[in-house]
Amino acid sequence: MADGFETSSRSAAAGGNTCIVPYVLQRRGQSLREAVADYHGKADGNSLVDYGFHLIISDATPTVLGQELPALIAGGYTSVKIFMTYDDLVLRDREILEVLSIAREYGAMVMIHAGYDQIKFLTDKLEQAGKTAPYYHTWWKGKRHIARSPMPN
Numbered sequence: 001m002a003d004g005f006e007t008s009s010r011s012a013a014a015g016g017n018t019c020i021v022p023y024v025l026q027r028r029g030q031s032l033r034e035a036v037a038d039y040h041g042k043a044d045g046n047s048l049v050d051y052g053f054h055l056i057i058s059d060a061t062p063t064v065l066g067q068e069l070p071a072l073i074a075g076g077y078t079s080v081k082i083f084m085t086y087d088d089l090v091l092r093d094r095e096i097l098e099v100l101s102i103a104r105e106y107g108a109m110v111m112i113h114a115g116y117d118q119i120k121f122l123t124d125k126l127e128q129a130g131k132t133a134p135y136y137h138t139w140w141k142g143k144r145h146i147a148r149s150p151m152p153n
Helices: 005-014 032-043 062-074 093-106 116-128 136-148
Strands: 023-025 054-056 079-082 107-113
Touching: 023 032, 032 054, 032 062, 062 093, 079 093, 093 107
Parallel strands: 023 054, 054 079, 079 107
Antiparallel strands: none
């Protein structure tokens, strides 16, 4: 979060939102449970609206994968983000597969921040098809079902 829970939740409430779901960023060397506890500490008594957390796993240790993630999913933290980019966040292929496997087994949703090659591949496909309008930025990310504007010609 760029600001704190008080200011961001105040903005959300003023805009009519009654719940926020910020990312919990696990730092390398930090347990996932510690990261969640830190964010609860920041939010408790400071948020003016309900909140939940979307977990970011950056250090997929055996303890995180074997104990913490399954327990957190069972406790209601059912969305996870992982990265194929950025040196301080990137997971190796095996770690990605392990997170996906655990998520499937325990019923969580995983968002993957694709790496350069994946983004470039999809961008090239759209450009080859002449789909270069800003509309397609969300369209190729699989969000075309929520787009509000009609598809441009």
